[in-house]
Amino acid sequence: MSKPNTKAKKAQIIEVIARDYLPMIPQLQRNWTPEQHEKNCLSRSLAAFAIANVANITPAQAAHSIINGENDNGIDAVYFDRNKNLLWLVQAKAGNAPNMGDNKKFCDGIRDLVKAKKQRLELTWIGKEIRPKLEPRILLEDAEKSYHAAHQVSENDIFDNRLIFGDNLLVLKALEQEFIGKIKCIFIDIPYNTGSVFEHYDDGVEHSIWLSLMRDSLEILRNLLSEDGSLWITIDDNEAHYLKVMCDEIFGRANFVANVVWQKKYAVANDHKTIAPMHDHILVYRKSESWQRNLLKRTEEKNRQYRYSDEKGVFRIDNYTCNKSSEERPNLYYPITQPNTGEKIWPSPTRVWAYSQETHKQHLQDDLIYWGKEGLSKTPSFKRYKDKLKNQGIIPQTFWSHEYASHTDTARKEIRAVLGSSSLADDFITPKPEGLIQRVLEIATNSGDLVLDSFAGSGTTGAVAHKMGRRWIMIELGEHCHTHIIPRLKKVIDGEDKGGITQAVNWKDGGGFRYYRLAQSLLEKDKWGNWIINKEYNPAMLAEALCKIEGFTYAPSDTFYWQHGYSTERDFIYVTTQNLNHEQLSKLADEVGEERTLLVLCSAFRGQADIFSNLTIKKIPQQILSRCEWGQDDYSLKIENLPKAPPTVEQISPPKSLQIPLQQSLFDMNKL
């Protein structure tokens, strides 16, 4: 074959693939130039073309076999022919011939596939590997909705609490930079995945979608926890066990603390068809071994047991025998002399003394035996002094009765009492009483600790945290953020909420909170479908948002127009929508000087970007386009916003869907 012929043939092939395949190949999310994108798409189109020809399938099927470029080990297309039991793998290069590196990568990729996926202990679901790339947005304070007490009540008043209105996941992402590793306790009452949430949804993947959404939340929540922090999740029987396994994966099984059973009802539903549910679960996880639970205060009831006293203090009496027979423990079967009557007393043969003769002698010496009011009793008892108690408090336990932690009915009444209207209070299907959250915060936090609730609902967590002197952050997307939470917390701050745990914790009034809402997406599409800076952003917002995206601390300077924030003491950031020319850049470089460096984000610039070593120049929005998903406002459990999970999955992770056929095709490949 002569050279021109090859060239012509190549051009012809490129023409065909550009016409028939290229439009069907999605662009990768990469920080590439249009030329790089085109070259890559052309390569993958070639892969589709090749597979269409060798496997004899339609261009559309071939386009579907193209994989997304994430960890593909150089494999561009995968197609499994079920009839022939044959697996096709293609690596394609449009333009230059593949080099040794490309070949090695492809061979490694095949080797990895042959080894297939190792079996391991895990929970999998449809769409597990799909994850949103969340945009870290800025939060905007709305002073009109913020609220604080008119006067400072005491030194301990807390004003920097935050109520944030916005999508759960996006707000968590927005909080990440400032609060990573700072939250002591997270209490969340997550959507239970029953009833209304999925009412109109009949796609057969609701459990998978629920798990995906919870996973995305929990991963950020875990990041936010301090090393000595803990997470508490309430959940009912429907998803509790799946959630447990998923949390094990996220937190590590060693960090599972307990599954608390909370008796949420005190009366059985008499019309229940099978077994009436009476409890919810509270899954408790710690971030690490550094977490320590608090002991609970001793109750009055427990204290009342200490009703005896002598010159050494108050004590309660304890049985001096133990549950063994004289045959089992002959050494514990001996006579004790009643010191006042001189009578020799034997335990009954079915029970023996709890202590050996030696220990008993010591007890006698230490005056630790009680012989009744007059000292004439025939039954010795052991004196347990209160101040010798090993634990000054009570160890928390996994069963929480409704007497201890209140119940759902009380929760409804509490909301009604605060809001006055019963119709609003009925919005919540599974309200949590203040008493329940009080118990959580008693065990997991101390005064001044930071508590987060990212599914705030009616705002119970904030109300309880406020009354208990903890700092709090609450996130809520629903309108009840305004109709329920704000009025409720105003009453708490003003001292008008007399219900809930107010009496129990002796809450008076004071403090306050700031109200924030999530800013819109930084980028929006113009009428031609190009990403541009959102028109809602003023220069200050733009600078703050870009500082966040670039990992800088936002701190605009009064002296230098080009200092909007810093990364280190000597590195600054300058955000402008201007089109900078060479002269402006050179002037900027001079002002920055040799001792400092500057990251310049501008709409456009003329001149060479890399001639000033102290400047790094980036074009916005081009340079940040691939960082995350823009213009996505709602990640909540609303069906219309959910990704169509099943088809995407097959396309994005072929190794998984191909796992079984691959095992069979191994032999074909080995024979080759």
Add this chain to the structure above:
Amino acid sequence: MINKFVNNIANRLSLRPPQRRSLEIINRICEILSINEQFDIETSLTRINTEFPSVTNFEREFPSLCFALATGVGKTRLMGAFISYLNLAHGIKNFFVLAPNLTIYNKLINDFTPNTPKYVFTGISEFAIQSPVIITGDNYETNARTILDPLIPCKINIFNISKINSEVRGGRSPKIKRLSEYIGESYFDYLSQLKDLVILMDESHRYRATAGLRAINELKPLMGLELTATPSVETSRKPLYFKNVIYEYSLGKAIIDGFVKDPAVVTRKDFNPASFSPEAIERIKLEDGIYLHENIKAELKIYALQTGKPIVKPFMLVIARDTYHATQLLELIKSDKFAKGYYTDKVIQVD
């Protein structure tokens, strides 16, 4: 031409000239070795030796290069810069940072954790949205989820060498080499199959010959980067200088360039050493040191009280000739004869 990755990272992290130079060298090495194309070790060595003659032997079973930087120049931040560069410019996702002891291990974990004062990746925008995941010797067993997650763009293992030593020593199969049901194989096997594992060795002179470090060879890393202020190992006869030092920035240079404080020499007026026995001289030296130490302690306390900053505790280092001498010094300082026994419980010996 300035490499845009090098310049960007150096600027964002405000690297000092020796740190920047080290980063430029890594960049050059990646060009010479074309990081994704693996050569056999001899070829790699020849290529590097041609351009960097000081490197005559990697002294390991994988290409390993030593950056000998004086203490105080900023080795931890340089590690952050290396990782940023290899991740952003070459797509390397897996790093393994070795610490010589528990103190440095904890410090490394802290400095690689976001939202801490000395976070090493501040200003690296790719890491601002998704920070690198830290897997440590204490949590790898419960971290299968992050370990196996292909979407995490950068994973940094931080291990204490003594952990590796103790885990690979002994007859029974060590924990890290035991099957993990959550990973589907042992973590060690998993790591050794990674094609892009880069090992960073902090204070690498501290563990050149340990069992743990021999085990590191089995991990088959792509590359090793060693950082130390003293590029030599002590032997019974004389210190053995490393053969893989690619860049050296000595204490002398660091002092001239102002990165390290000038050391001050304390002298005594009209002092004639000839009139004292060696033991007495040693004792005078120690007492002079203690005198300075106590002065500094007082100054620091005054400073803390005046500024409201936390009190910094000073410490004093006494260098001994050998371990025998060290034990003697320890006994002396602990004894009641020295400062009335004030330092009995305040001194430790590090061999």
